[in-house]
């Protein structure tokens with residue numbers, strides 16, 4: 001008999017979570033103005049809002065925290081992290097930051113000015129926010145296949161090289177300070193970018209003399225998909241694949257809260273000293289001295305250890321199989337989910353799930369609210385609210401895909417929890433024809449509105 005799949009870790013500490021009644025959840029979500037970010041975590045039974053900073057650290061990570069060196073300058077924890085980053089990514093220069101968007105803030109302060117054009121695959125919302133905050137423009141060059149939700153393509157995060165080259169031809173070199181490739185591509189469904197594509201983007205970028213940076217929050221999950229789906233990498237280790245991936249970039253921004261399995265932290269990796277030095281000034285200004293940059297010594301220790309654990313094949317196999325376990329249950333029931341399944345989350349096509357709710361009534365947010373009311377499960381909208389308004393016209397941008405994302409925290413939930421989530425969503429699916437009205441906005445912020453938006457039922 002073939003041995004069944006099982007987790008590559010066991011539990012040493014548990015955290016209690018509490019179920020609630022449907023009538024309580026109806027009241028709580030109304031007080032939260034139908035914004036799932038406004039709920040208290042105690043009002044949520046299974047929290048799939050994000051996989052960011054919500055993972056469970058290992059015994060080794062907790063123990064190395066005790067050895068943290070909290071010196072302001074030159075701490076041994078900084079050097080430990082520097083060594084780990086060099087070992088895993090190959091980058092000789094790095095700056096610690098307190099999280100991923102802080103890395104974006106520092107790097108973009110050094111590289112981007114008003115009117116610039118930043119092409120890439122679908123930029124993540126904070127990345128786009130930091131670009132648009134500087135009055136620059138993010139251009140999405142993702143392959144068209146990414147927007148066909150059930151089309152079976154192994155690398156839906158890939159950049160369309162023709163689209164990219166058109167942008168590089170259209171604008172002068174001095175208006176394109178960098179290209180950003182997000183691995184895996186969160187905004188198009190946690191979909192990976194192939195090694196071939198990374199290589200081709202780098203060759204093209206070099207021809208135009210433009211640096212390439214990877215938004216690398218889920219670089220290890222990307223490497224796992226390369227190993228599984230790109231024939232010539234089948235026999236390579238995850239770490240070999242990771243090193244080759246980063247060799248096709250000039251640097252990286254990292255939200256360590258994902259694939260490095262820490263609760264807080266980030267960094268920027270640089271190939272070139274010049275970018276490192278230019279960014280260092282902004283790091284000191286916004287984050288802290290260059291040898292701690294917004295992180296405590298103990299957190300740098302945990303991050304250094306997490307980089308190794310997050311690039312372990314067996315861990316990645318456990319993780320990605322758990323995400324697929326949820327996806328398969330939903331797909332088998334006929335729920336429209338993105339396929340192939342992404343690395344960190346399952347994305348539900350809200351427009352097909354709730355066909356009676358009008359586009360301007362925030363369909364994916366409506367689905368998220370219904371799922372919360374059904375079972376106390378919290379997901380997140382990746383749709384019109386997140387896409388925000390066009391910075392010039394201030395009109396709603398309607399993205400090609402209106403998705404509800406169920407992101408799975410790393411090493412946190414068991415497959416029983418996953419079964420519960422599937423059952424709750426199936427119940428909503430069974431009553432989908434009774435859901436005909438969505439939500440409208442009462443109040444919103446001028447940028448990154450989805451975090452704080454207030455809504456009411458139509």
Ligand SMILES: Cc1ncc(COP(=O)(O)O)c(C=O)c1O
Nearest residue numbers: 052099100101124126186217255
């Ligand atoms: C692809 C990507 N880039 C950047 C970020 C921002 O990272 P942070 O939340 O650590 O600021 C995220 C967060 O989810 C992300 O998914």
